[in-house]
Amino acid sequence: MSDDLRFPPGFLWGAATAAYQIEGAWDADGKGESIWDRFVRRPGVIAGGDTGDVACDHYHRYAEDVGHMAAMGLGAYRFSIAWPRIFPSGGGRPNQAGLDFYRRLIAALRDHGITPMATIHHWDLPQALEDRGGWVNRDTALRFAEYASFLFQALGAEVPMWATHNEPFVQAFYGYGTGENAPGRRNPWAILPVGHHLLLSHGLAVDAFRAAHLPSAQIGIVLMIWPHHPASPRPADVRAAWRIDGGMNRLFLEPLFRGRYPEDMLRHFGRRLMRPPVRPDDMEIISRKIDFLGVNSYTRLIHAADWRDLLTGARQVPPRGPTTAMGWEIYPDCIVEALAKAREYTDLPLYITESGAAFNDVVGPDGHIDDAARTDYLRMHIAAARRAITAGADLRGYFVWTLMDNFEWAQGCAKRFGLIHVDFTTQRRTWKGSARFFRDVIARNGL
Ligand code: IFM
Numbered sequence: 001m002s003d004d005l006r007f008p009p010g011f012l013w014g015a016a017t018a019a020y021q022i023e024g025a026w027d028a029d030g031k032g033e034s035i036w037d038r039f040v041r042r043p044g045v046i047a048g049g050d051t052g053d054v055a056c057d058h059y060h061r062y063a064e065d066v067g068h069m070a071a072m073g074l075g076a077y078r079f080s081i082a083w084p085r086i087f088p089s090g091g092g093r094p095n096q097a098g099l100d101f102y103r104r105l106i107a108a109l110r111d112h113g114i115t116p117m118a119t120i121h122h123w124d125l126p127q128a129l130e131d132r133g134g135w136v137n138r139d140t141a142l143r144f145a146e147y148a149s150f151l152f153q154a155l156g157a158e159v160p161m162w163a164t165h166n167e168p169f170v171q172a173f174y175g176y177g178t179g180e181n182a183p184g185r186r187n188p189w190a191i192l193p194v195g196h197h198l199l200l201s202h203g204l205a206v207d208a209f210r211a212a213h214l215p216s217a218q219i220g221i222v223l224m225i226w227p228h229h230p231a232s233p234r235p236a237d238v239r240a241a242w243r244i245d246g247g248m249n250r251l252f253l254e255p256l257f258r259g260r261y262p263e264d265m266l267r268h269f270g271r272r273l274m275r276p277p278v279r280p281d282d283m284e285i286i287s288r289k290i291d292f293l294g295v296n297s298y299t300r301l302i303h304a305a306d307w308r309d310l311l312t313g314a315r316q317v318p319p320r321g322p323t324t325a326m327g328w329e330i331y332p333d334c335i336v337e338a339l340a341k342a343r344e345y346t347d348l349p350l351y352i353t354e355s356g357a358a359f360n361d362v363v364g365p366d367g368h369i370d371d372a373a374r375t376d377y378l379r380m381h382i383a384a385a386r387r388a389i390t391a392g393a394d395l396r397g398y399f400v401w402t403l404m405d406n407f408e409w410a411q412g413c414a415k416r417f418g419l420i421h422v423d424f425t426t427q428r429r430t431w432k433g434s435a436r437f438f439r440d441v442i443a444r445n446g447l
Contacts, residue, residue, distance in 0.1 A: 004386060006446035012115065012397030013442040014076035015069065015419065016354050018122035018166065020052045021406040023082065025059035029097035032088025034124035035134070035175075039182030050412030056404055056422050062105050064429065068420055069403065070112040072435060073442040077114050078353060078399050079105070080122035080166065083147055089128035091143050099154055106158045117161035117353075117399075119222065120148050120205065123171050123181065130183050135176065135194040138277065145204035152212035160217050163294055163353070164205045167224040168198040169248050180410050188311055192269060193277040199255055203285035210288075222294035222353045223252050227337040229302045231317045236305035240314035243268060244303050247312065249341060257345040259287035292396070293346055294353030297338040297381075299328035324377070325358040325415055332380040339385075339393040349396045355381050356401035358408065358415040367430060369421045374434040382447055400438060404429060 020036045027033070040051040058065055069077055083090070085098030102118075109116045121144065129140050148164065165171070170181065172194040179186035202221055209219045228245040230237035242264070250262045260283055299319075306315035319329030335352060342350055357377040361369050382398060389395050405418035413424055419435035422428075441447060 004390065005383075006444075007386065008389065009445070010396075011445060012076045012351070013438075013445075014074055014078055014115075014117070014397060014399040015072075015403040015438075016078035016399040016401050017058075017403050017406065018080040018119065018124075019082035019085070020055075020122070020124045021402075021408070022056040022058040022404070024052065024054040024057040026051075026053045028059060029085075029101070030088060030095040031082065031098055032084035032090075032095075033127040034082065034084045035127055035130045035182040036124050037084075038127050038130075039184050042184065045184065046410055047412035048414055050407060050414075052407040054424075055407045055413075056424075057427050059101060061427065062101075063108055065403065066105070066108040066112060066114070068429060068431075068435075069109075069114055072419070072439045074114050075442070076117055076161070076397060076399070077109055077403070078117040078119065078163075080119035080124075081151060082124050083121060084124065084126040086150065087126065087147055090126040090140075091146055094150060094154075102155060103158075106155065110158065115161065116159045117163065118151070118155070118159045119163045119166050120144075120151060121164065122166040123175065125183070134183055134185075135171065135197050136190050138197055138200070141197045141201035141204060144201035145208050148205035149208035149212065152209055152214060156209075156212050156214040156217055161292075162209065162217060162219045163222045164202040164219065165198055166222045167296060168195060168202075168221075168252060169224055171198060173247075195251060196277045196282070199252065199286045200282055202256075203282075203288045206288040206290060207285070218291035220290045220292035220294055220348075220351075221256065222296060223249075223342075224296045225249050225253075225338040225341055226298065227300040227334055227341070229300055231302050231304035234305070237303065240305040240312075241303045243312055244301070244314050253342070253345045255283060255286045256290075257287065259283045290348065292349045292351060293342055294351045295338050295342055296354035296401070297335045297352055298326075298355065298357070298401075299324075300331045300334045300337070324373075325360050326411070328357075330357070330377060330380070332384040335381055335384040336388045336391065339388040339395060340391070343393060347394065349394050351397040351399065352385055352395065353399050354401035355385075355398060356417050358417045361416050361421060361432065363421065363430075369430060369432040371432040371434050374419075374432065375437045378434055378438060378441075379447060382441060386446070 174181040176185045176190040228241045230241040246265045303314045404420035405416040405422040408415040421430045
């Protein structure tokens, strides 16, 4: 194998999931209600009327799932912990049965030599906290720090990699701005305070992590970094793409790594909108030193200037190439560009914490799923990750989104991203061609 297809020794190959998308068991063993448990019951908000009530039933089938991971040769598994399983109403007394589930999962991973990477919050806030204002309420950031601190005490010795949040932009924008995600609020003015409180809670959790003295563990955060391109070289389009880059990427990168919000964003949204939730010391807390940055990379977006959108002054234009079932352009250089963007802000070790694609898989008459499109997608994106390393990125790992087909939020269960096919009626797991491909990549440490 030529060197440019091989990855550095010790490179971490993994797969990623999130609690609400796979666990099911939505009210088992004392688990509290999350904002997703509440949201999916609103008529018409989820395609096909699907819910995560059962999803992949991973809560009961985790041992079988870890077996699949081991057979694939995964070096690491990124999962999230459901806050309401641990603290059913957000705080107070922990729910031992919920904690025990994660203990069992982590033990099974370690038995197979798979490194656990735990995301502390992947959008499933306890509904009880949402009832008190959710992420618009600064107090939620303090509750998050308590929850994180409890996890570090309880599980810190077994989990070497922690991520505070997954894609805070998505939680703020789609959860509180457009209402497409839980909790389904439609208030553009909430987006910035929510983003700020998520970032603040991240910094407070980092403090709790350092206080827990876990010398062999690391902490980071996972951001969605998508490149934003102008539809034309016209200055108005270039400015539009830069504004969207500001709202989706720089609004998170800059406070985390430079301890301030981007000047152009302050001007654009108006200082009044940005300022109210920001208290003295907040920016210092937000920019506490972390150990790694996780980057979720799927595609790029292209924008033209359009002031009919009063919030952004931009309009997304159609993709310029083939797309996945999500309508996302297949653009492998998204990985190279996302990592380059991250490197403008930090020289920390980087991980691609999500990369993958939904396609309309067909189960053949013999039960096989020949998902050649997903295999091609992965091959091209893994090659792009290798190019990014050649270009100087300190990339330490690549996690496929996702281990198995699951509940894709507002899109329901019909959008399948998995390496493993899940029959949601029988819960039967079947490897797709892409799972075998990824197993071979891992075995060769390269393409
Ligand atoms: O399924 C999601 C995941 O929860 C967060 N990142 C993007 C994935 C695909 O949409």
